[in-house]
Amino acid sequence: MARNGAPSSAATSTPLDFEPYNDPKNPKILTFYPTMVQFKDFEKYILYMETRNAHLGGIAKIVPPKEWKPRKSGSYTDVDDIVISGPIQQDVRQTSNRGAYDVRNQEVESMTVRELRRHALDKNLVYSFAEEMDEIERNFWKQLSINPPIYGADSSGTLFDEDCTVWNIAKLDSKLNAIGMAVPGVNTPYLYFGMWRAFFGWHTEDLDLYSINYIHDGAAKFWYAVAPKDGRRFERLAASLFPANYKQCNSFLRHKSTLISHSVIRSSGIPFDRIMQHEGEIIITFPYAYHAGFNCGLNVAESTNFATERWIEYGKYAAHCKCEPDNVKIDMSIFVEKYQPDLLASWLDGTLRGSHPEDERTTTKRPPTSGPWS
Numbered sequence: 001m002a003r004n005g006a007p008s009s010a011a012t013s014t015p016l017d018f019e020p021y022n023d024p025k026n027p028k029i030l031t032f033y034p035t036m037v038q039f040k041d042f043e044k045y046i047l048y049m050e051t052r053n054a055h056l057g058g059i060a061k062i063v064p065p066k067e068w069k070p071r072k073s074g075s076y077t078d079v080d081d082i083v084i085s086g087p088i089q090q091d092v093r094q095t096s097n098r099g100a101y102d103v104r105n106q107e108v109e110s111m112t113v114r115e116l117r118r119h120a121l122d123k124n125l126v127y128s129f130a131e132e133m134d135e136i137e138r139n140f141w142k143q144l145s146i147n148p149p150i151y152g153a154d155s156s157g158t159l160f161d162e163d164c165t166v167w168n169i170a171k172l173d174s175k176l177n178a179i180g181m182a183v184p185g186v187n188t189p190y191l192y193f194g195m196w197r198a199f200f201g202w203h204t205e206d207l208d209l210y211s212i213n214y215i216h217d218g219a220a221k222f223w224y225a226v227a228p229k230d231g232r233r234f235e236r237l238a239a240s241l242f243p244a245n246y247k248q249c250n251s252f253l254r255h256k257s258t259l260i261s262h263s264v265i266r267s268s269g270i271p272f273d274r275i276m277q278h279e280g281e282i283i284i285t286f287p288y289a290y291h292a293g294f295n296c297g298l299n300v301a302e303s304t305n306f307a308t309e310r311w312i313e314y315g316k317y318a319a320h321c322k323c324e325p326d327n328v329k330i331d332m333s334i335f336v337e338k339y340q341p342d343l344l345a346s347w348l349d350g351t352l353r354g355s356h357p358e359d360e361r362t363t364t365k366r367p368p369t370s371g372p373w374s
């Protein structure tokens with residue numbers, strides 16, 4: 001596989017043909033291999049990926065340069081004593097529609113990572129014994145409603161060395177810093193202690209933000225993604241499969257407790273893609289990218305959200321879940337004031353006419369006001 005990365009200063013102005021590039025009409029999940037020089041500037045590399053249309057596929061994988069060290073020791077033997085405050089037992093219930101499942105995330109008592117791993121051992125959830133992607137996928141969907149996994153998810157904390165200054169998820173420099181205060185899990189890091197079949201349901205990020213996910217140690221994570229351009233179609237499919245949920249909350253996917261199998265999505269004609277994220281690899285989810293997935297065995301990942309200027313139009317018009325009071329709320333006027341000052345008055349008095357960038361009726365999109373090549 002050719003190595004891909006941002007055009008070096010010596011490169012010609014036109015991108016080299018072996019670099020990944022997405023066809024807007026049939027976008028896929030792309031994989032990037034930045035060099036350490038290209039990796040140093042976080043936001044610039046994200047913007048570079050978007051010049052290759054990475055965002056059109058919904059999510060993208062980055063294989064970091066081998067010189068990148070989130071932990072000088074490279075060891076994770078010290079995590080066993082971490083206490084996971086609210087592990088969840090993931091009880092899955094089949095609905096009247098085949099391939100559509102409701103999830104009850106039942107919080108269980110706090111436990112250490114060691115105890116969580118002991119549980120996985122006792123329940124034969126240490127590892128998916130299949131190796132091949134299609135077989136792992138078949139086994140996940142076949143075993144969904146039995147032997148519920150426990151997921152040590154959404155646990156505040158970081159496993160990056162304090163002095164790691166490159167792509168440190170606990171210290172990313174992004175436009176989200178304009179918030180100026182900590183919003184747990186959004187601009188602070190969460191750890192996810194997974195086991196075989198521990199999963200995450202279909203959702204876009206809070207306020208349709210970007211997210212970054214890094215597997216520090218252990219088994220792979222299997223991802224599904226739908227292109228942002230097909231997000232509204234996906235929401236209509238979900239509403240048709242879960243009419244009662246939709247009636248109760250028209251943003252019920254934000255509850256992150258909805259599973260729809262790949263075979264149902266395939267039958268709907270909505271395009272989607274899949275990718276395996278291995279230990280040491282990064283997944284970026286782009287604004288308004290519906291994604292879901294599961295862990296292939298014991299692992300620990302770290303994740304947070306971030307923003308670029310291109311996200312602001314998504315954040316301004318992101319749908320909000322009305323029924324879960326503790327849902328993330330960010331005052332978008334902070335971003336309008338800082339990055340779209342000419343629109344602030346009409347934003348604040350509600351006269352600004354705008355719509356979500358992926359609304360089918362949206363034809364012209366506000367061009368980025370700045371970027372590495374503007």
Ligand SMILES: O=C(O)c1ccc(O)c2ncc(N3CCNCC3)cc12
Nearest residue numbers: 151153154192199200211213256301
């Ligand atoms: O599990 C992951 O690696 C994961 C990856 C990417 C995401 O956007 C996630 N969003 C939410 C989420 N959960 C865990 C289960 N409880 C609800 C929230 C997990 C993830």
